Amino acid sequence: MAPKSEKTQSNRRLADFLCFAVYSANLAFGRAYKPLLDHLGLTYPQYIAIVALSEEDNQTVSSLGEKMFLESNTLTPLLKKLEAMGYVRRQRAVEDERQVVVSLTEAGRRLREKATTTNLLKATGLDPEDFRKLQRSVVTLRDNLIDAASESGE
């Protein structure tokens, strides 16, 4: 026990970094999803956007960005691609022309229905309970990091 070693942090191995675990797990998810997403003709972030949009109609770019942890500089090009594919509608809000309201088209909703990821739970190698526990731990971690970043940010 008591692994409160006196080693300096700079001697820690990459394999022990939580940030690297998350970084590489994210790459691994992308690769695991690849066959499914190729079949749908979507990239990973495009897929996330479709899911986020399916939860609520008429979101602005900002509110979608809050859900996805992205901003307009990343979202705008992505949404334009989804629009060109016919899955998304983008229109200026009439009550505030600065905002752009985004929603799924019928084709977008059909795509969302087709995009079940049941088969991926198996790929995680986790039983449903561990899956949920891990999911919540990672969400808590993320939210703590965001808080810390926003505090140091101002």
Place this chain on the structure above:
Amino acid sequence: MAPKSEKTQSNRRLADFLCFAVYSANLAFGRAYKPLLDHLGLTYPQYIAIVALSEEDNQTVSSLGEKMFLESNTLTPLLKKLEAMGYVRRQRAVEDERQVVVSLTEAGRRLREKATTTNLLKATGLDPEDFRKLQRSVVTLRDNLIDAASESGE
């Protein structure tokens, strides 16, 4: 209790996706590291490469890629940048000229020593034990996903 709902997967909310938790936690780590890395003049992947290289001298691009879960198409440009900054040496292996051997320069080693991330443990909001547990869970998840992807891949 008993959340084994009959809802189809396509009705799951984005916030419940493990893949999205990992995706967004990775973004959050990048932002949390930003001030530190800016100070060092490194990007996040460059920092990871420096740490990976500090663990072992004279790794080939392939072996470094295995550690980092990346391939030469991503690593080569990144390593060339680190070389241009003076932190890394790249040279063809004499015994097999197809391979390129990479190692840290003295400046690279000094940078590695300066790059302590102690202060980030605080940002995770986790005590050391939870930190280690979560780290291991995420690593296991990653390795399961990689296995699953490589199986379906052939």
Place this chain on the structure above:
DNA sequence: TGCGATTTAATCGCATACGATTTATATAGA
């Protein structure tokens, strides 16, 4: 009312990821 400050998207430039291909080198087998 009018005008400076703020807000929202979009744009631009740079740095990853990554599939597909290319180039150079090494290996294996006839």
Place this chain on the structure above:
DNA sequence: TCTATATAAATCGTATGCGATTAAATCGCA
């Protein structure tokens, strides 16, 4: 030995992320 195959890295094109800036619309407040 000679050549077909295999392997390692690099190159190229596309799609994110993201800091910095810009453009347009709205707001705040004298």
